[in-house]
Amino acid sequence: MTDTPFEAKARAREALQTFEPYDPAFTPSKINLSANENTYSLPEGYGRALAEAMASTALNRYPDPMANELRDAIAERHGVERRAIIVGNGGDELLFNLLFTFCGPGKRLVSCPPDFSEYALFAQMNEVDYVPVWRRLDDFSLDVEALVEAACDAALVILTSPNNPTGDVLDHAVIRRLLDETDALVLVDEAYVEFAPEGTSVVSWVADNPRLMVLRTLSKAFGLAGLRCGYLVAAPEVVDMLGAIRQIYSVDVLAQAVALAAIRKRDLLVPTIEKIVSERERLGVSLSGIEGVTVWPSAANFVLARMRDAAQVRARLRDEHSILVRDFSAAPGLEGCLRITVGTPEENDCVVSALTTLLEGK
Ligand SMILES: *Cc1c(COP(=O)(O)O)cnc(C)c1O
Numbered sequence: 239m240t241d242t243p244f245e246a247k248a249r250a251r252e253a254l255q256t257f258e259p260y261d262p263a264f265t266p267s268k269i270n271l272s273a274n275e276n277t278y279s280l281p282e283g284y285g286r287a288l289a290e291a292m293a294s295t296a297l298n299r300y301p302d303p304m305a306n307e308l309r310d311a312i313a314e315r316h317g318v319e320r321r322a323i324i325v326g327n328g329g330d331e332l333l334f335n336l337l338f339t340f341c342g343p344g345k346r347l348v349s350c351p352p353d354f355s356e357y358a359l360f361a362q363m364n365e366v367d368y369v370p371v372w373r374r375l376d377d378f379s380l381d382v383e384a385l386v387e388a389a390c391d392a393a394l395v396i397l398t399s400p401n402n403p404t405g406d407v408l409d410h411a412v413i414r415r416l417l418d419e420t421d422a423l424v425l426v427d428e429a430y431v432e433f434a435p436e437g438t439s440v441v442s443w444v445a446d447n448p449r450l451m452v453l454r455t456l457s458k459a460f461g462l463a464g465l466r467c468g469y470l471v472a473a474p475e476v477v478d479m480l481g482a483i484r485q486i487y488s489v490d491v492l493a494q495a496v497a498l499a500a501i502r503k504r505d506l507l508v509p510t511i512e513k514i515v516s517e518r519e520r521l522g523v524s525l526s527g528i529e530g531v532t533v534w535p536s537a538a539n540f541v542l543a544r545m546r547d548a549a550q551v552r553a554r555l556r557d558e559h560s561i562l563v564r565d566f567s568a569a570p571g572l573e574g575c576l577r578i579t580v581g582t583p584e585e586n587d588c589v590v591s592a593l594t595t596l597l598e599g600k
Pocket of ligand 1: 327328329354398401429457458468
């Protein structure tokens, strides 16, 4: 026994001692365009099917650990076998488990920032050597030669298409080169692919390329961010490894039942997705019409916009207009950038008019 004050951090695993709880402490706001959620009300038949699935789910039994009925529906969606699918508590759990399983201390993860910050975060947690291959900071294009070179020593490469937060789509030739010229596992994160042009996905490549994996989520286009369900399409051997290490009940009975209904009724979402895509184009044009605002083209359900005093603009949007957007202005390579989720036409009009007021004083 000693008199030293209790310090949980000092007892934690060394790699974790600098971490703090993630609590974005959102100010309740009228319009939330900060997290790339689908802000539209659910299409009639889709919403009803989800509600019925929820109401008829018994909570006294444990979930099916491998969620086989859901896997079958997803497998059918993509024309693959059940053995090529694994589900997770959001894409996030699958990302963490991939790093836990196929990387770990001393192994390398390569990705191309600015991209999804969780890659680097989960790498740090798992004591993985994270090697960023930075995009060009004007058009966010990839440095393909540097990527291929870095990938030669990597256990895992993660590419995001469309990318968050820059919105651009990956050239398939880059994936081809990584598969042909390196021995790394390659994950293509397609969280936003439903909003991208037809033909963007590389899911159909997985069958012939066992080192390729594709991540999908129900959090974005499917309008189910709160449900926590994502999945990976991968070689059966990869699925088996991930199936062996996963928290067995991480996808609960409600998530499995609702996700199953959502996958089965996915055609009902098409009009909403088309609307979001057309609103994205309209929002992009309107924002670039505001003095001093630069907008990058996007294939996702958000746009990245650069402007003067972005951090202050974001705070005034929140405080004076009750609109939340995501501030990236302090992130490396994203000086002056805000990421704005594409909302309903009314929400988009509000953010454009608020920004016009703030930046042009009108
Ligand atoms: C949102 C997102 C995910 C997955 O999110 P979940 O809600 O955990 O399914 C994965 N990758 C990217 C790039 C994302 O933006």
